[in-house]
Amino acid sequence: MPSALHGTTILAVRKNGRSAIGGDGQVTLGQTVVKHTARKIRRLHNGQVLAGFAGSTADALALFTKFDAKIEEYRGNLERAAVELSKDWRTDRVLRRLEAFLIVTDRESSFLLSGAGDVISPDDGVLAVGSGGPYALAAARALIGHTDLDAPGIVLEAMKIAARICVYTNDQILVESL
Numbered sequence: 001m002p003s004a005l006h007g008t009t010i011l012a013v014r015k016n017g018r019s020a021i022g023g024d025g026q027v028t029l030g031q032t033v034v035k036h037t038a039r040k041i042r043r044l045h046n047g048q049v050l051a052g053f054a055g056s057t058a059d060a061l062a063l064f065t066k067f068d069a070k071i072e073e074y075r076g077n078l079e080r081a082a083v084e085l086s087k088d089w090r091t092d093r094v095l096r097r098l099e100a101f102l103i104v105t106d107r108e109s110s111f112l113l114s115g116a117g118d119v120i121s122p123d124d125g126v127l128a129v130g131s132g133g134p135y136a137l138a139a140a141r142a143l144i145g146h147t148d149l150d151a152p153g154i155v156l157e158a159m160k161i162a163a164r165i166c167v168y169t170n171d172q173i174l175v176e177s178l
Contacts, residue, residue, distance in 0.1 A: 008040060009132030009162050009169040010052035012105045013140050014125035015151040018177060019105045021050040022155040024132070024163060025172030027057065033170075041176050045071045048106055049078060050176050054130035055100030063089070063102055067113075078104060082111040082119050090117040101129045107178050132159075132166035152177040 012021040023040035026033055041052045042064055049071055053060030066088065070081035082104060102113040105127075112120040112127050120127070126144065128137035139158035143149055149157065155175050163171040 008054045008130040009128065009136050009159060009166060010040060010054050010101075010103050010130050011128045011133070011136040011140060011155050011158055011162070012050070012052065012103045012110050012126070013144070013151045013154045013158075014105060014107070014110055015144060015154065017107060018151040019050065019107050019110070020151040020155040020175055020177035021052045021103060021105055022159045022173055022175040023052045024159060024169045025174065026168065026170035028168060036170055037172050039174060041174050043176060044068045044104075045076050048076060048178065049104060050106070050178060051102055051104045052129075053100050053102050054133070060100040060102070063100055063113075067102060067104065076106075078106050078109050078111065079119075079121075082113055086113050086117055086119045089113070089115050103127050103129055105178075130169070132162035132169035135165045135169075136162035 010023045021041055025037040027035035027038045044051055067085050070085045074080040104111050110127050126140045136158045139161040140154050143154045152175050159173045163169045
C-alpha cells in the first residue's frame with residue numbers, strides 16, 4: 001500500500017460483517033508536530049460509509065466532499081462511487097493536483113483511492129495508508145489470524161502498535177465502526 005505520505009496512519013478492517021476504520025491524530029509540518037488530535041475519519045451517507053484520509057488536509061477535505069456527493073449520487077453503491085470519483089480525480093485538471101489518499105469502507109467492501117486512478121480492494125478486508133500504514137497493516141493481519149478481536153478491536157490494537165513504531169503516528173487514535 002502507498003506509504004510515502006508522512007504524518008498519519010489510516011487503517012480499515014472488515015471482519016465478520018463489521019467494518020472499522022481508524023486514524024491517528026498527528027499532523028506534521030516538515031519535522032514539526034503541529035496538531036495531536038486531528039480527525040481524519042468521517043462518516044458519510046447517513047453513517048453507512050466510513051472514510052479516512054492521508055495527505056494534505058485541504059486536499060483530503062475537498063475529496064471527502066466530492067466522494068460524499070458521489071456516494072449520494074450512486075445511492076450508497078460504494079464501488080461505483082469509488083470508481084467514479086477516481087475517474088474524476090484522474091481526469092479533472094484541478095482534482096488531479098490534489099495530494100491525498102482516501103480509504104472508504106462499508107460493511108461489504110473497502111477501497112483505497114488515489115489520484116493516479118487507483119481503486120484497490122483488498123483480498124483480506126484490510127487496508128492501510130500513510131507513513132505508519134505498513135506497521136498497522138502487518139499488525140492487523142496478525143491480530144486477525146491470532147485473536148478473537150472484532151474489527152474495531154483489531155483497528156485499535158494495530159494502530160497502537162503502529163504508534164509505537166512510526167514517529168509520524170501518535171497514540172491519539174479515533175476508531176469508527178459499522
